[in-house]
Amino acid sequence: MFNIGIRMKEVLEKGQPGSEITVMGWVRTFRNNQFIALNDGSTNTNLQVVAELGKFDDSLLKRITTGAALKVSGKLVESPGKGQHVELKANTIEILGDSDPEKYPLQPKKHSLEFLREIAHLRFRTNTFASVFRVRNTVAFAIHKFFNEKGFVYLHAPIITASDAEGAGETFHVTNFDLENVPRTPDGKVDYKEDFFGRHANLTVSGQLEAELGATALGNVYTFGPTFRAENSNTTRHLAEFWMIEPEMAFYDLEDNMNLAEEFIKYIISYTLENCKEDMAFLDARLTDEEKTKPQQERSEMGLVEKLQFVLSHTFERVSYTEAIDILKNCNYNKKKKFKYPVNEWGIDLQSEHERYLVEKHFKKPVILYNYPKGIKAFYMRSNEDGKTVAAMDILVPGIGEIVGGSQREERLDNLEQRMKEMNVPVDEMYWYLDLRRFGTVPHSGFGLGFERVVQFVTGMTNIRDVIPFPRYPKSVEF
RNA sequence: UCCUCCUUAGCUCAGUUGGUUAGAGCAUUUGACUGUUAAUCAAAGGGUCGCUGGUUCAAGUCCAGCAGGGGGAGCCA
Numbered sequence: 001m002f003n004i005g006i007r008m009k010e011v012l013e014k015g016q017p018g019s020e021i022t023v024m025g026w027v028r029t030f031r032n033n034q035f036i037a038l039n040d041g042s043t044n045t046n047l048q049v050v051a052e053l054g055k056f057d058d059s060l061l062k063r064i065t066t067g068a069a070l071k072v073s074g075k076l077v078e079s080p081g082k083g084q085h086v087e088l089k090a091n092t093i094e095i096l097g098d099s100d101p102e103k104y105p106l107q108p109k110k111h112s113l114e115f116l117r118e119i120a121h122l123r124f125r126t127n128t129f130a131s132v133f134r135v136r137n138t139v140a141f142a143i144h145k146f147f148n149e150k151g152f153v154y155l156h157a158p159i160i161t162a163s164d165a166e167g168a169g170e171t172f173h174v175t176n177f178d179l180e181n182v183p184r185t186p187d188g189k190v191d192y193k194e195d196f197f198g199r200h201a202n203l204t205v206s207g208q209l210e211a212e213l214g215a216t217a218l219g220n221v222y223t224f225g226p227t228f229r230a231e232n233s234n235t236t237r238h239l240a241e242f243w244m245i246e247p248e249m250a251f252y253d254l255e256d257n258m259n260l261a262e263e264f265i266k267y268i269i270s271y272t273l274e275n276c277k278e279d280m281a282f283l284d285a286r287l288t289d290e291e292k293t294k295p296q297q298e299r300s301e302m303g304l305v306e307k308l309q310f311v312l313s314h315t316f317e318r319v320s321y322t323e324a325i326d327i328l329k330n331c332n333y334n335k336k337k338k339f340k341y342p343v344n345e346w347g348i349d350l351q352s353e354h355e356r357y358l359v360e361k362h363f364k365k366p367v368i369l370y371n372y373p374k375g376i377k378a379f380y381m382r383s384n385e386d387g388k389t390v391a392a393m394d395i396l397v398p399g400i401g402e403i404v405g406g407s408q409r410e411e412r413l414d415n416l417e418q419r420m421k422e423m424n425v426p427v428d429e430m431y432w433y434l435d436l437r438r439f440g441t442v443p444h445s446g447f448g449l450g451f452e453r454v455v456q457f458v459t460g461m462t463n464i465r466d467v468i469p470f471p472r473y474p475k476s477v478e479f
Numbered sequence: 480u481c482c483u484c485c486u487u488a489g490c491u492c493a494g495u496u497g498g499u500u501a502g503a504g505c506a507u508u509u510g511a512c513u514g515u516u517a518a519u520c521a522a523a524g525g526g527u528c529g530c531u532g533g534u535u536c537a538a539g540u541c542c543a544g545c546a547g548g549g550g551g552a553g554c555c556a
Contacts, residue, residue: 032515046516053513066506083516107490107506108517114549115490169555206556231554232480244556340552352552405556450556463549475547 005071009042015076015086022073023047023088024096026125029108030064036090037108038070044127044282048079048087056093067099067106067125113466120470121479128286131279132467135272136455140224142271143245143451146264147222152247155214157207157223162199163430170230171202172240203228208446209380209433211248212409215444216436222247224451232474236463237400237453241472248446254382254391254408257445258368261395261404262316265366265454269308272458280305287460300399304460307398316366316395319358322346324369327362328354349376352401359396366397379423381407382443383415393447400457406447413437 005022006015015021025040025047034053037046049072051061064070071094079087105119106126116123123129147154160174176196177183183194192200207223214221227244249260273280284304291299302310319327328334328343328350341351350369359367370393371384381390395404410416416437420427427434455467465471470479 029517031518032513034513035515035518037516048516050514079514081514081516102489102507105489109490109505110517111490118548227556229555233554234480235552235554236550238555242556402556448556453556 007042008038008040008045008047011047011076011088012043012045012084012086017076017078017086019076020073021076021088022071023049024069024071027064027066027068027070027099029066033061036064036070036072038072038088039125041124041130043278044131045084045278048081048084049074049090049093050087051090051093055090060093060095063095063098064093065099065101065104066108067101067104068095069097069099070094071096113463117465117471124469127282129466131282131286132455132459132461133469134279135276135283135459136467138272138276139268139455139458140451142268142275143224145271146267147220147247150220152220152222153214153218155207155211155218155221155223157204157210157225157246159204159226160197160201161204162197162201163209169205171205172228172230174201174203205229206244206448207246208248208448211246211446212433212436212444215248215250215446216440216442219251220247220249234474236465237456239452239464239468239471239473242464242468243451245449245451246446248444250442250444252408252445253443254370254393254445257406257408257447258318258370258393261393261406261447261449262366262368264449265395265403266312268454269458270312273305273308273312283459283461308458311366311397314365316368317363318368318370319363320371321350321369321373321389322371324350324354324358328357331357331362333357333361347373347375355396355401359401360398364398366395369394369396374419377407379419379425380409380416382410382412383419391445397457399462400453402450403453403457404447404449406445408443408445411437411441411443413441 005024008023008025011021011023023038023040025038028037028039028046030036034051036049036051038049039046049070051064072088072090072092074089074091076086077089079085081087106122111126113128116126116129124133144154174197177190177194183191185191192198195201204225204227206227207225211221211223223244223246225243226241228241229238230240231238233240247260247264249256252260287304300307325343325346325348328339333339334343339351339353339357341348341353343354358369359365370391371389372392372394373388374381374383374390377390377392381392383390391408393404393406394402397403410419413434416434417427419425420430452464452467456462456464459467461467465473
């Protein structure tokens with residue numbers, strides 16, 4: 001059995017001077033041939049290990065290089081130096097793993113996020129990424145905690161599916177075929193009957209339809225799993241593989257849905273602020289630092305933690321699509337033709353610049369837009385009495401844009417079938433989805449929350465590729 | 480996929496109207512110092528200037544194509 005040491009977070013928070021301890025971690029810097037800044041990933045604060053002069057062989061000291069892994073035993077003492085309360089006076093230092101300083105790419109200095117993205121296998125060893133991934137973990141935990149406390153059932157939606165009829169985006173194909181020699185039918189088409197599943201399959205683009213099946217039996221469910229979109233998207237807020245949370249609630253109408261989504265987002269934020277104080281303070285300072293390099297005009301008015309607290313203490317603005325169009329149509333921005341896409345008629349899809357205007361300039365807080373024109377929304381959304389709109393809602397937040405997309409689902413069989421036909425969704429193939437409406441149909445609602453976008457919002461990281469351990473996007477599956 | 484900007488040492492960047500041997504800080508190596516906080520001081524090593532082609536007496540610098548990256552847009556979460 002390996003002699004497991006004590007975690008540094010614990011040592012730094014409540015270590016008693018005079019106690020004998022053993023710690024293990026990686027060297028951040030080695031100063032003055034005497035002071036080792038050691039980090040074990042439990043916190044960004046390093047434990048200072050003191051190797052007294054003359055006590056250790058030069059050959060050992062030479063191997064204490066940035067990135068090397070050490071096991072250190074000794075006595076915890078009050079630190080005479082500034083910058084830390086306690087430090088570890090080393091009795092024994094064991095090199096667990098050497099790190100060639102000529103080749104180790106991380107230095108005790110600031111690295112650009114772009115450079116660190118190219119060495120994503122090592123970036124966990126930086127303060128920024130260690131904080132981001134500890135926060136990501138806490139956000140994930142908060143999500144499960146929130147739903148668990150509300151009696152939701154965590155439902156595992158399948159990752160491989162046969163349905164690609166949702167129009168949620170381009171799918172990745174799943175096949176066992178030898179791609180150099182694909183079986184063909186007599187008329188030259190790909191013969192999917194010969195494939196593993198006996199028909200065409202793909203990676204899931206959404207667990208929503210499956211969640212609906214669960215919700216109409218279990219009551220309230222949520223999914224939380226990987227989602228795949230084969231879109232050629234090259235942006236700071238899209239990934240080919242990302243994680244999505246999709247709650248689905250029986251007997252919820254659109255307003256219940258909006259209430260839950262707002263409560264949910266606020267819960268995640270407040271839980272993370274409460275349980276990741278140190279990391280959030282670090283990320284707050286990091287962002288402030290980064291903002292200093294921007295021109296005054298582009299800097300945000302609030303710091304990260306301040307912004308999150310502001311979100312917690314204000315209700316999200318609820319605005320119907322129709323009201324939003326009126327605001328946009330009549331705003332000075334539009335009249336002065338500052339929008340690339342001018343707003344002049346009801347029914348247009350809102351562009352990023354319009355959403356940003358509403359959230360960042362007009363309301364200056366999160367906004368829930370609801371009741372969209374049916375022409376720009378999915379087939380499964382419930383038609384409103386006006387015949388023009390559907391009971392959809394999107395939650396928009398400053399800096400990120402859309403973070404939640406949801407709706408009340410169409411529970412009336414006739415209406416749903418009609419919409420499917422209008423939008424060329426294969427009715428026969430989706431018999432199982434329609435069965436919900438045949439046997440004990442009930443009003444129900446749900447939404448999808450992009451996990452990485454929430455982590456972006458909470459950490460203040462501007463590029464989504466920096467909040468997932470190993471990002472997948474076009475032309476990138478390294479690591 | 481579209482628009483736009485960028486690519487010079489391990490990292491971050493400078494490099495004049497095209498002109499001789501391409502620079503700095505940090506990192507690395509060596510030495511000095513020894514209660515440091517991204518230690519300090521001194522010295523040294525380190526470059527196919529993204530790739531390919533073109534213009535020119537002469538290209539890191541100008542032009543074209545390609546590749547990679549950033550930002551914005553679309554698609555969306």
